[in-house]
Amino acid sequence: DGGITQSPKYLFRKEGQNVTLSCEQNLNHDAMYWYRQDPGQGLRLIYYSQIVNDFQKGDIAEGYSVSREKKESFPLTVTSAQKNPTAFYLCASSIQDSPLHFGNGTRLTVT
Amino acid sequence: GQSLEQPSEVTAVEGAIVQINCTYQTSGFYGLSWYQQHDGGAPTFLSYNALDGLEETGRFSSFLSRSDSYGYLLLQELQMKDSASYFCAVYRGGYQKVTFGTGTKLQVIP
Numbered sequence: 028d029g030g031i032t033q034s035p036k037y038l039f040r041k042e043g044q045n046v047t048l049s050c051e052q053n054l055n056h057d058a059m060y061w062y063r064q065d066p067g068q069g070l071r072l073i074y075y076s077q078i079v080n081d082f083q084k085g086d087i088a089e090g091y092s093v094s095r096e097k098k099e100s101f102p103l104t105v106t107s108a109q110k111n112p113t114a115f116y117l118c119a120s121s122i123q124d125s126p127l128h129f130g131n132g133t134r135l136t137v138t
Numbered sequence: 139g140q141s142l143e144q145p146s147e148v149t150a151v152e153g154a155i156v157q158i159n160c161t162y163q164t165s166g167f168y169g170l171s172w173y174q175q176h177d178g179g180a181p182t183f184l185s186y187n188a189l190d191g192l193e194e195t196g197r198f199s200s201f202l203s204r205s206d207s208y209g210y211l212l213l214q215e216l217q218m219k220d221s222a223s224y225f226c227a228v229y230r231g232g233y234q235k236v237t238f239g240t241g242t243k244l245q246v247i248p
Contacts, residue, residue: 060236067146069225069240070181085235117180126171126183127236 029054031130033118038135040112048103048133050118059101060119060127063087070117076101105135112137140164142239144226149245150216158211158242160226169229170202170209175241176222184211186229213244221246 031052040046052059058077062070072085076095090109095101101120105112115134119127142162150156160170169188173181187193187202187209199212213220223241230236 062238067241067243069142070238072235072237075235086237126186127173127181129180129182131180132178 031118031120031128033116033130033133035133036131038133040135040137042137043107044137045107046105046112046135046137048105048116048118048135050101050103050130051099052101052118052120052128052130053099054120054128055098056120056122056128057098058121058123059095060121061085061091061093061101061103062117062119064115064117064132073103073116105137140228140230140237142226142228142237144224144239144242146240147243147245149247150213152216152218152246152248154216155212155214156216156244158213158224158226158244160209160211160239162207162209162226162228162239164207164228164230164237166230167204167207167228170200171227171229171236172198172200172211173225173227173238174222175225181225184224216246218246218248220244 034049060075061073074093076082092104117132118130144160171186172184175181185200192201197214202209225241226239228237
C-alpha cells in the first residue's frame, strides 16, 4: 500500500542537540511538506518542496533545515537554534492541485 | 498574509446536524478544503471547494462563497466517531503553500 512513513513516532532530545525527523513516501508525489502542530492549534508550514533538490521556506522556517535529494524522501532537521522545538511534526505530500496526504506524525519532546 | 477563522469548539448530539464555519482572508485564492483529525492522528482530507456552492460526499457537505470569503462544513447524522478536530485550509494554487485554520474541536454526545 502506498503512503507516507514518518519515523520515529516519539522522539526525545536534550536541549542544544540537533535532531532529524524522517519522512518517506511511495506515492510518487512531486511535492512534500513539513508542518508543525502545537496543542490546540492548527498546522503551520515549516518548509515545502516541489521537486528534487529544491525547497522553499514556509511560515516558520527559522531553526529548521531540510533536504530533498530523492523524490521519496524529505527529512527535517530541528536545530538547536529552534527556541521551542517541542511539538507534533507532520509530513505531507501531494501532486499538483490535489489534497495533501499526511503521515502519522512524530512527537518531539526536547528537555 | 493569510488568516482563517473558525470556532474553537462545538458540541452536538448524536444523530443531529452540525455546521462548522470558516472565514478567510488570503491573496491568490484557489480553493477551500476541509480536513479531519482525531486526537494524536494524522489529518485526513474530507472535501475541496474551488467554486461557489455546495459539494456533498455522503454525510458530509461543504459550501463555499468566494464573494463572502466564507465556507462551512456540514455534518449530518452525527456519529460518535465524528468527534475530532476539523480544519479548514486555503489553497493558493498548484503546489502553493496550503494555510490551515486553527481547527474546530467537535464533541459528539449521546
